[in-house]
Amino acid sequence: MDSRTAAPSSVDVLIEAVGRGSPVALKRLYDVESRRLYGIALRIARRPEIAADVLQEAFLQIWQNAATFSAERGAGAAWLTGVVRFRALDAVRKVGRETLSDDPALGDEALEPDVVEKLDAVAQTAALRRCLTLLEDEQRRCILLAFVDGLSHSQIAERIKAPLGSVKSWIRRGLHSLRRCLQ
Amino acid sequence: MMIPDDRDELHALAGEFVLGVLEANEASEVAAALATNAELRRAVAFWEVQLHPLSELTSPAEPPPGTWQAIEARITKPASKPVAPSFWNNLALWRWSTAGFAAAAGLALWIALTPAPGPSFVAVLHPPQQDQVSWVATAGRYGLLVRAVAGATPPSDRAFELWAIPPGATRPRSLGVIPRTASSSWLRCPPICAMARRSRSASNLWAARPRTSQPDRWCSLAPYRQCEADRRVPSRPRSDD
Numbered sequence: 001m002d003s004r005t006a007a008p009s010s011v012d013v014l015i016e017a018v019g020r021g022s023p024v025a026l027k028r029l030y031d032v033e034s035r036r037l038y039g040i041a042l043r044i045a046r047r048p049e050i051a052a053d054v055l056q057e058a059f060l061q062i063w064q065n066a067a068t069f070s071a072e073r074g075a076g077a078a079w080l081t082g083v084v085r086f087r088a089l090d091a092v093r094k095v096g097r098e099t100l101s102d103d104p105a106l107g108d109e110a111l112e113p114d115v116v117e118k119l120d121a122v123a124q125t126a127a128l129r130r131c132l133t134l135l136e137d138e139q140r141r142c143i144l145l146a147f148v149d150g151l152s153h154s155q156i157a158e159r160i161k162a163p164l165g166s167v168k169s170w171i172r173r174g175l176h177s178l179r180r181c182l183q
Numbered sequence: 184m185m186i187p188d189d190r191d192e193l194h195a196l197a198g199e200f201v202l203g204v205l206e207a208n209e210a211s212e213v214a215a216a217l218a219t220n221a222e223l224r225r226a227v228a229f230w231e232v233q234l235h236p237l238s239e240l241t242s243p244a245e246p247p248p249g250t251w252q253a254i255e256a257r258i259t260k261p262a263s264k265p266v267a268p269s270f271w272n273n274l275a276l277w278r279w280s281t282a283g284f285a286a287a288a289g290l291a292l293w294i295a296l297t298p299a300p301g302p303s304f305v306a307v308l309h310p311p312q313q314d315q316v317s318w319v320a321t322a323g324r325y326g327l328l329v330r331a332v333a334g335a336t337p338p339s340d341r342a343f344e345l346w347a348i349p350p351g352a353t354r355p356r357s358l359g360v361i362p363r364t365a366s367s368s369w370l371r372c373p374p375i376c377a378m379a380r381r382s383r384s385a386s387n388l389w390a391a392r393p394r395t396s397q398p399d400r401w402c403s404l405a406p407y408r409q410c411e412a413d414r415r416v417p418s419r420p421r422s423d424d
Contacts, residue, residue: 023255023258023259026254026258027251027255030251030254034246034250034251035243035244035245035246036238036243038243038244038245038246038250039241039242039243039244040238040241042244043241043242048247049247051246052246052247052250055246055250056250056253056254056257059254060254060257060258063254063258075231075232075235077235078231078232078235079231081231081235081238082201082231085203086203089203090207093207125236125239128233128234128236128237129236143202144237144240146202146203146204147202147203147234147237147238148237148238148240148241150203151203151204152203152204152205152206153204153205153206154206156204171199171202171204172195172199175194175195175198175199175202176191176195178198178233179194179195179198179229182233
């Protein structure tokens with residue numbers, strides 16, 4: 001169990017302090033979260049200079065929007081992940097995915113059937129892991145490719161050589177099942 | 184694409200949004216709808232939290248040296264010289280308005296562009312001849328965020344509406360009604376973008392953002408070009424909707 005899961009509220013507390021305009025809290029948040037967030041940006045964007053730019057923009061957005069990160073949301077780390085993922089996806093869409101994926105093998109570990117087993121066995125992950133294993137293989141594979149590698153419907157179809165309509169349908173049905181299972 | 188009313192469909196769409204599989208124009212539509220659709224906001228938050236553990240599948244990596252210093256410089260350094268904000272200088276009229284009725288009597292407040300501390304535009308709004316700030320409007324993740332910071336509660340049957348006078352125009356245009364019960368609210372970008380498209384000086388304001396910053400995907404004050412791009416060129420063929 002790492003420090004993040006051991007003290008899940010510390011990120012929330014830091015975000016709240018950032019929302020009050022504390023640059024010190026932002027620096028602390030960077031110290032705590034930047035490696036994790038940069039890893040996510042790099043996985044999606046592939047190129048370090050783009051990932052670094054994504055991280056920079058994400059932290060500016062966090063600085064500007066932390067005050068509006070409301071109590072109704074709660075999970076600060078998930079919010080940070082969302083900010084970075086959307087920034088990274090945006091950057092990738094602008095640059096064009098094709099120009100980035102010069103290494104076709106990069107990122108394919110998400111295709112491994114036992115990838116779900118890699119998820120930490122902490123309480124809040126156990127439910128997701130259990131629910132993912134209940135999905136059909138194609139559904140799980142597409143959802144993981146989307147989240148981890150940041151691929152769009154059409155990019156997934158290209159990657160796994162499946163019709164676009166099937167990919168859309170797998171993801172949609174997978175999401176329906178996941179939601180029913182997680183609730 | 185329309186935002187579905189059906190609860191199951193709404194949650195599926197929110198899941199696709201969080202996964203990131205939507206094309207840029209679809210994602211923009213969802214992002215814009217977040218401003219007004221509480222159920223959609225809850226659904227997006229649900230998926231962000233539920234899917235978050237999947238980010239453990241990505242290995243952490245050390246950001247390049249100097250990344251923090253670059254962030255720090257941008258949050259602490261005052262904007263070297265605020266660009267002549269012709270659009271925002273003209274964003275001069277607030278008025279009371281019964282929601283939906285443009286002809287309501289006006290109480291003008293004024294809005295000023297502060298020297299922005301970073302690359303985003305921040306507008307401080309307060310009643311004329313008063314020092315007390317009532318609202319702060321900032322470019323945010325999903326559009327223009329308007330936050331009430333002091334007693335800005337309208338009468339029970341009224342709502343605040345934000346108006347702007349585009350350069351060269353004689354009549355103000357509505358940027359949207361601010362929900363009366365919310366302490367903060369998001370205004371959608373499209374009317375702002377539409378005005379920017381109609382006005383060369385407004386687009387100059389947009390383009391004046393520091394070149395180092397990425398245009399914002401979510402139609403905040405910066406993304407004039409992105410809004411334009413979304414409208415014209417879907418990045419991939421779309422098989423449905």
